[in-house]
Amino acid sequence: MEHGIPDTPNGVQQLMSEHLQALSRLVAGGLADPAAAPAPAAAPAAKAPPDIRIRYHHGLEAIGAAIDEALADAGKEILTAQPDGPRPGPVLDEALESVRRQIAGGIAMRTLYQHTTRFDEATKNYVRTVSDYGVQVRTLAEFFDRMIIVDESVAFISANETRTNAIAIREPAIVRFLKDIFERSWDRANPFPFVSTHATRAAEQVIPSLRNSISKLLVSGYPDKQIARRLGISERSLQGHIAAMKQELGAHTRIQFGYELGRNETTLIL
Structure with a gap:
């Protein structure tokens, strides 16, 4: 053996084993040379936060909850477009109290229906009542799909043909675009009449x-x-x-x- 290094194969293997064990103890104790230690694994990339400007809501219950939340925060104006003719009487009755609260809170409301609602007694009664609250209602032969815009800050539109899914849009440019569509349709529409009660x-x-x-x-x-x-x-x-x-x-x-x-x-x- 020269300089403490064994000159037999078994001696070399034993010395290497001892060095590896010592290195293992140093690494385990955090004492290893940082330059010699392997680079730490990169932390997983954080997921980007969801874009809240465009959000899908699936199912009528989820849609209703999202709309109710937006309406509760309304401070200036609510615009609604309700196509497909007359709505069921119970649905209109349920909406009355909500409309009354909004108007009492100083919120302006405008609603677009289609001309065919003028033949429906339940809709006429509903419109007459909400008009007394201060809601403005007009009708057109046809227009875009169902839509609700609250305070020019969020717009709800249908996401499928059956309207069981909806999209809440908070991107200002898109909301302004949708509001412009509503305004152009509003300008072409006719006030809901109450003078003529016969079909x-x-x-x-x-x-x-x-x-x-x-x-x-x-x-x-x-x-x-x-x-x-x-x-x-x-x-x-x-x-x-x-x-x-x-x-x-x-x-x-x-x-x-x-x-x-x-x-x-x-x-x-x-």
Whole structure:
């Protein structure tokens, strides 16, 4: 053995084993040379916080809770668009107390319905009551999907066709865009009337606008089911309007009717 290093294979192995054991004890005790120690594992990257400007809500209960929370924080104005014609009486009755509280708190409210609500007694009674509170209500033949905008800070829109999912939008640019759509529709809408209480008189007021929309949608190629949904009427009611329109134009078939509608559209453009 020279300089304390054993000159036999067993002696070398024993010395290496002792050195490895000593190094292990130093590392375990935190005394190892930092330069010699392996670099610590990188900490896992923190997940980015969810973007609260666009948030999905799944299910009617979750949607209702999110809307109620937003309405509770309202301080200036609530805008609502309610398509698809009349709403069930119990739904309207349940909404009355909420509307009364909001108006009593100094919140301005405007609501858009479709013309077909003028034929529904439950909706007329509801609108008459909320109008006494100070809510403004107007109607259109058709407009965009269901929407609620609170204080120009959050907008709720449907996220699927059945409206069982919704999106809460807090991105200012998008909320401003949606509010502009509402305002343009509001400017084109007609105040909900209370002078005429009979369906026949209400029909005189809204049928021309309704049939004008039917004409434009037919010329654009929309199928009957989509037209009925957009106008908030049943397919049976739509067929009744189409039959009356065919008679007015002197058309005997659907093809002839489409030709006459298209020709009338061209004449109006020219």
